Amino acid sequence: MRLILLGPPGAGKGTQAQRLIAKHGIVQLSTGDMLRAAVAAGTPVGLRAKSTMDRGELVPDEVVVAIIAERIGQPDAKRGFVLDGFPRTVPQAQALDRLLAERGLKLDAVVELKVDEGSLLQRIEKRVAEMTANGEKARADDNPEVLKGRLAAYRAQTAPVAGYYAGRDMLKSVDGMAPIDEVTAAIDGHLGPTGAAKPNGPARAKGPAKGAAKPARKAKPAKKGSRKGTARRKRPAPKAAKRAKRVKNRSGQRKNRTRRRLTRTR
């Protein structure tokens, strides 16, 4: 199973990714975590990325694409993975398509967590409070000033990635404002038992919570072979069937009457 979680900072991608890896026995590939590890280890990539990350901007595509290319080839990623924080630009999405095609692999689903932007700052503040309470060091970019930059980067560079996958009929939208368990259930609702995505259309996540950003609900044409559009055509409408029966009966009665009249005149 290979899937992508999309959504702005604080949308809950990491939380949902943890649940998906526990359930499906796959690995979480978070470019944010990998980059933070590189920064902490002082690797050349980390040294290059640090100041960009501290400003809340995106590190160059070629840096993250190289990281992902190396990572998806590792043995623990063979069973599948959930990408969290990648792809974050359309060129990254195109690079991922190429990387997967070269390896004969396919994506199963792209799940977008839709959230109300107004609540993101509160979520980030909560995360900082929780990390501090646990004795962990809060992320350098988890503060109101940098969050503004991260949101701006999201709107300008990452939001179009959802359109990229919607255009390929792969995007599943979930209401990220719902309680954590409901979000998990909505994601599960889009995935079949093996983790493969269900076809778009009949299976939909629950409606958005109050104040949530509206998921894109485009009316989709009925799919070939789907029940929509075919089942009805096969069976005649009940009214038409009744009328046909009446006509048949009437013509039968007429025939009988004619036969009786003919025998009487003979």
Ligand code: ADP
């Ligand atoms: P967020 O919580 O904002 O989703 P992440 O932990 O995914 O943040 O990433 C933190 C920072 O790492 C980003 O603000 C960005 O600087 C960098 N980063 C992570 N993933 C990517 C990516 N795919 N492309 C470019 N930069 C990235």
